[in-house]
Amino acid sequence: MEIYNTLTRLKEEFIPGEPGQVKMYVCGPTTYNFIHLGNARPLVFFDTVRRYFMYKGYKVYYIQNFTDVDDKIINRAKKENLDPLALAKKYINEFFVDGDALNVLRADRYPKVSEHIKEIINLIKLLQERGHAYEVEGDVYFSVRSFPGYGKLSGRSLEDMQAGARVEVDPRKKDPMDFALWKAAKPEEPSWQSPWGNGRPGWHIECSAMAGKYLGSGFDIHGGGFDLIFPHHENEIAQSEAACKQPFARYWMHNGFITVNQEKMSKSLGNFFLVREILDKFPPDVIRWFLLSTHYRSPLDFDDEKLAVAGRGLERIKTALRLLYEAMERPASGEEEAGAGSSFHEKLTLLRLEFEKAMDDDFNTALAISVFFELAKEINILVNGMGDKISPEAVLAMEQAHDLVKEFNRVLGVLKEDPVSGKLVLETSGEDDGLTEGLVQLIIKIRQEARSKKDWSTADTIRDGLKELGIILEDTPQGVRWKKQV
Numbered sequence: 481m482e483i484y485n486t487l488t489r490l491k492e493e494f495i496p497g498e499p500g501q502v503k504m505y506v507c508g509p510t511t512y513n514f515i516h517l518g519n520a521r522p523l524v525f526f527d528t529v530r531r532y533f534m535y536k537g538y539k540v541y542y543i544q545n546f547t548d549v550d551d552k553i554i555n556r557a558k559k560e561n562l563d564p565l566a567l568a569k570k571y572i573n574e575f576f577v578d579g580d581a582l583n584v585l586r587a588d589r590y591p592k593v594s595e596h597i598k599e600i601i602n603l604i605k606l607l608q609e610r611g612h613a614y615e616v617e618g619d620v621y622f623s624v625r626s627f628p629g630y631g632k633l634s635g636r637s638l639e640d641m642q643a644g645a646r647v648e649v650d651p652r653k654k655d656p657m658d659f660a661l662w663k664a665a666k667p668e669e670p671s672w673q674s675p676w677g678n679g680r681p682g683w684h685i686e687c688s689a690m691a692g693k694y695l696g697s698g699f700d701i702h703g704g705g706f707d708l709i710f711p712h713h714e715n716e717i718a719q720s721e722a723a724c725k726q727p728f729a730r731y732w733m734h735n736g737f738i739t740v741n742q743e744k745m746s747k748s749l750g751n752f753f754l755v756r757e758i759l760d761k762f763p764p765d766v767i768r769w770f771l772l773s774t775h776y777r778s779p780l781d782f783d784d785e786k787l788a789v790a791g792r793g794l795e796r797i798k799t800a801l802r803l804l805y806e807a808m809e810r811p812a813s814g815e816e817e818a819g820a821g822s823s824f825h826e827k828l829t830l831l832r833l834e835f836e837k838a839m840d841d842d843f844n845t846a847l848a849i850s851v852f853f854e855l856a857k858e859i860n861i862l863v864n865g866m867g868d869k870i871s872p873e874a875v876l877a878m879e880q881a882h883d884l885v886k887e888f889n890r891v892l893g894v895l896k897e898d899p900v901s902g903k904l905v906l907e908t909s910g911e912d913d914g915l916t917e918g919l920v921q922l923i924i925k926i927r928q929e930a931r932s933k934k935d936w937s938t939a940d941t942i943r944d945g946l947k948e949l950g951i952i953l954e955d956t957p958q959g960v961r962w963k964k965q966v
Contacts, residue, residue: 481536481840483701484777486709486732487633491842496700497730502538504530505691505729507704507712508590510547511571512556515578516752517771517782518705518738518745524771524893525735525845526703527584531891532839543694544587545687546572548594549680554669564670565594578755581764583893591690593681597672599689600681603723604661612722616652618664618677624657627718633732634710641710659715661685684715688728692720702729706736706777707744735776742781753782765894766791772845772892793853794894798906799963800856801885803863805903806961808878813869824862824877828884831855835888845892852888855881907964920951924960927953 481494496502506526509519533540547553548568557564572590579586593600604620607613612626624630624638631637642657650656660682665671671678691699697720704713713732720728738745745752758767761784770790774780831851838847859881866874886904889895895904907916923942930938943953946962954961 482842483731483733484842486734489635492731494731496538497698500538502530502533502540502701503543503695503699504540504701504703505543505545505687505695505699506587506702507687507708508544508546509571509575510550510552511568511575512550512553513571514574514754514756516745516754517758518752520578520582520755520767521738521771521776521780522703522705522735523579523584524582524768525776525843526733528772528845528891528893529701529703529733529843530585531893532843535887535891541695542585542587543589543591543691545690546575546590546592547683547686548572548592549670549686550593550683568592568594574756578759581759582755582768583764583896585893589694591694593686593690594670596686596690596693597681599693600685601662601672601674603685603689603692603719605675606723607661607719610722612719613661614654615676618662618679619652619660620662620676621653621658622661622715622719622722623654624659624718625655627722629721630718631714633714633717636710659684659711661719684712685719687712688716688720688723691716691728692724697724697726697728699729701731701733703733703735706734709734733776736779739779739781740783742779745782758787762787762791765896766794768892768894769794769849772894773849775842775844775846777842793849795963797852797856797885798895800859800863801904801906802961802963804859804878804882804885807863807866807870808875808882810866810868810870812875813867813871824858825880827858828855828880831858832884832887835891839891848888848892852892855884855888859885920946920962924953924962928960 482491483494484490485492504526506522509515515523530540530542546568548565553564553568557567560567562570572592576586604613607622608615608620611623613620613622615621631641634641638657662674662676662679662685663682664676665678665680669680671680691702702713702716713734717728740751740753743751755767766787770787771780773790773793831854834854835848835851838844838851841847862874862877862881870878886897886902889897889904895906897904923946927939927942930936930942946953950964952963954963
């Protein structure tokens with residue numbers, strides 16, 4: 481397995497620090513609003529990374545933080561007339577609603593800034609003792625020039641960074657690029673006691689303290705969006721390695737931006753879309769499929785039509801599965817088909833290898849999805865070549881195909897699995913307790929009765945009416961099938 485390491489700007493063979501175990505830290509959201517699609521991309525992608533490591537047999541220890549102490553939270557809380565920590569808690573709960581909808585596995589831990597003040601203070605004290613931090617009137621700053629490796633993640637010199645960055649003007653700093661580790665308390669803001677007086681942490685120090693506590697130095701993978709490379713992750717490296725004098729994380733992974741008309745999605749530009757809003761238009765499995773349809777390091781351009789295209793692609797997988805499930809319900813004939821089973825098994829083996837090859841090459845989900853399409857194609861060929869009765873060899877082939885679909889899906893995490901039947905859930909439009917299925921089947925029955933009486937006008941009216949509602953009927957030798965149009 482090879483991973484592109486932002487730190488070295490090379491694809492490197494992945495070798496875990498401890499055999500059979502992967503330790504991951506992924507930066508989570510600042511909890512002052514619902515998550516937008518730009519937040520959802522790393523959420524879904526790094527969940528897929530985790531799932532693939534699990535597929536490969538690793539034990540994964542996965543940490544994702546919540547920033548619940550921040551200027552944005554404080555400002556939003558004032559507008560909503562809420563306590564800042566109460567506001568953060570509200571949006572942490574909403575984060576889980578969206579994450580669960582997108583089938584994101586829960587992290588092993590979700591550390592919060594407000595619950596790790598002691599660890600943050602101790603880390604700042606250590607930096608001060610080692611000459612990397614200084615206090616000015618209750619504020620504590622990190623001295624970037626005290627850390628010779630500053631800039632190694634972004635690959636830029638201090639002078640270049642200073643010229644290109646909007647640096648807060650503060651004449652009390654020794655250097656304009658120095659950044660806050662601790663901020664002196666202001667009226668009506670959350671604050672905690674510290675050796676430098678009441679105050680609260682700066683943004684960057686939180687991840688160094690929490691990753692260090694739960695994973696230690698030299699853990700395997702630190703992940704986040706491309707926009708976090710500088711200054712957030714650059715500052716994390718400086719703080720952590722200045723304090724501990726050893727590498728902080730071994731592999732740094734960053735996903736590309738979501739764009740809208742080739743322009744980065746951001747709240748400041750006003751072109752961001754909340755996941756909650758998109759879920760009102762598209763099923764969550766389609767959104768996840770869309771987010772994985774492009775290689776994670778490439779930009780991903782968003783609009784409704786691109787999501788609709790992703791939905792039509794996912795429907796190809798679902799259609800193959802519906803055919804498979806229908807065929808698996810047919811009676812077995814007891815007659816063997818010589819050679820067919822072994823040939824199909826070989827095809828499945830090759831597809832599994834191709835899927836793993838794609839994922840082993842820096843988690844190329846776009847290529848892995850193309851292999852998934854090939855599997856769907858093979859399922860269609862298998863099922864359409866069967867008669868009304870199924871040979872035992874064909875039954876085995878279908879079971880193997882179903883197992884491979886579930887393997888691929890457990891990595892990509894697109895479809896949810898029914899815990900009782902073990903089948904994948906193909907309809908995600910709402911929790912209607914089977915009402916849609918029952919109503920459509922009733923309408924199909926009425927249409928079939930019309931056809932049996934040669935009342936073609938009524939049958940066509942029913943078919944066309946359902947199509948207008950987004951329900952497509954397909955007349956096949958095995959009966960009428962229906963699907964939702966995406």
